[in-house]
Amino acid sequence: MVRPARTTFLRHWLTACGLLLPIAAFAASPDATREAKLHGHREEPKPLVIAHRGASGYVPEHTLGAYALAILQGADYIEPDLVMTRDGELVARHDNELGLTTDVSQRPEFADRKRTQMVDGVSLTGWFSEDFTLAELKTLRAIERIPEIRPGNARLDGSLEIPTLQEIIDLVKTMQLSERRRIGLYPETKHPTHFQKLGLAMEKPLVHTLHRNGYAGRHAPVYIQSFEVDNLKTLSRLTQLRLVQLFGGGQPYDQQVRGSDLTYAQMATAEGLRAISRYAAGVGPEKSYVIPRDANGNLGQPTDFVPNAHAAGLKVHPYTFRAENAFLPADLRKGDSPADRGDIEAEMRAYLDAGIDGLFIDQPDIAVRLRAE
Numbered sequence: 001m002v003r004p005a006r007t008t009f010l011r012h013w014l015t016a017c018g019l020l021l022p023i024a025a026f027a028a029s030p031d032a033t034r035e036a037k038l039h040g041h042r043e044e045p046k047p048l049v050i051a052h053r054g055a056s057g058y059v060p061e062h063t064l065g066a067y068a069l070a071i072l073q074g075a076d077y078i079e080p081d082l083v084m085t086r087d088g089e090l091v092a093r094h095d096n097e098l099g100l101t102t103d104v105s106q107r108p109e110f111a112d113r114k115r116t117q118m119v120d121g122v123s124l125t126g127w128f129s130e131d132f133t134l135a136e137l138k139t140l141r142a143i144e145r146i147p148e149i150r151p152g153n154a155r156l157d158g159s160l161e162i163p164t165l166q167e168i169i170d171l172v173k174t175m176q177l178s179e180r181r182r183i184g185l186y187p188e189t190k191h192p193t194h195f196q197k198l199g200l201a202m203e204k205p206l207v208h209t210l211h212r213n214g215y216a217g218r219h220a221p222v223y224i225q226s227f228e229v230d231n232l233k234t235l236s237r238l239t240q241l242r243l244v245q246l247f248g249g250g251q252p253y254d255q256q257v258r259g260s261d262l263t264y265a266q267m268a269t270a271e272g273l274r275a276i277s278r279y280a281a282g283v284g285p286e287k288s289y290v291i292p293r294d295a296n297g298n299l300g301q302p303t304d305f306v307p308n309a310h311a312a313g314l315k316v317h318p319y320t321f322r323a324e325n326a327f328l329p330a331d332l333r334k335g336d337s338p339a340d341r342g343d344i345e346a347e348m349r350a351y352l353d354a355g356i357d358g359l360f361i362d363q364p365d366i367a368v369r370l371r372a373e
């Protein structure tokens with residue numbers, strides 16, 4: 001757990017690194033062609049360590065501080081979830097509703113933006129990214145999503161901005177120089193059908209931003225992920241960058257909208273995975289697709305998801321590994337508090353034994369350490 005003195009240190013460190021300031025101005029913009037040439041084929045580490053929403057176990061998610069710490073901890077890829085602003089900018093948030101992870105509810109100037117609407121078939125009340133310009137969003141500050149589990153993170157509430165995709169790319173390019181290694185981007189399109197209906201389709205701006213920054217082709221250090229199907233197929237026509245089909249529960253929202261009966265369960269069969277391999281390079285299943293928990297909440301036995309995905313030529317990157325008891329199988333918890341750390345190493349070993357190629361994790365340092373062992 002981060003103690004106050006450590007938090008103060010972290011705040012000073014982030015300031016010293018320029019991460020509490022707009023960072024874009026400091027970053028180089030390498031020539032796109034030269035960058036593309038740099039992206040020749042190379043083996044990726046296994047397991048690939050994907051920093052879920054940055055090092056979100058230590059710093060409020062989807063902030064430059066969280067991404068920078070993940071890189072310093074040795075993550076191979078950082079994961080920005082992306083939503084759209086009213087003026088068509090891509091910014092990093094897990095949800096288009098901003099109340100859970102920003103201080104917008106404390107801002108009287110935005111009180112009248114609060115409203116209720118349907119998002120992906122669910123009624124939500126709050127403040128939505130599509131109602132704010134980028135300039136307005138930049139006045140907000142990030143807050144911790146789960147302060148009861150991560151009180152150390154919450155001590156950074158109010159310190160960090162919402163970053164744009166371009167600012168995240170600039171951070172990566174700067175830190176590639178200081179870290180002397182390649183650092184990947186693993187962006188996720190959030191609510192793509194919702195934004196498309198608003199005239200704010202995210203696929204072209206995303207691809208243009210990545211291509212403009214020199215990320216092109218199947219060997220570029222980029223995976224683009226989505227829970228929806230049709231927007232991945234659209235992306236497959238716009239770019240050669242690798243795509244990842246995410247798996248949740250029930251039905252992809254775009255399939256609901258179009259009246260298809262395709263479910264994630266069907267997509268997880270050998271036949272479904274072969275169909276995915278026609279447009280994607282990998283799959284990102286919720287962990288239980290790979291190893292479900294038993295009736296007691298303990299880790300069960302691996303399914304045939306990984307071998308079937310591999311047979312279809314797909315990489316398997318399950319989500320989300322989190323060190324705290326609240327998120328672990330019952331038999332791997334340690335101590336009484338949901339916020340205490342349990343035996344996440346044992347959980348990861350079980351998944352590595354099941355053959356996964358990478359994993360999304362909130363504490364990338366733990367996965368990097370385990371890989372080194």
Ligand code: G3P
Nearest residue numbers: 052081188225284319360
């Ligand atoms: O992107 C993989 C994983 O992050 C999907 O879950 O809800 O954390 O975006 P979520």
Ligand code: CA
Nearest residue numbers: 079080081188
């Ligand atoms: Ca995500």
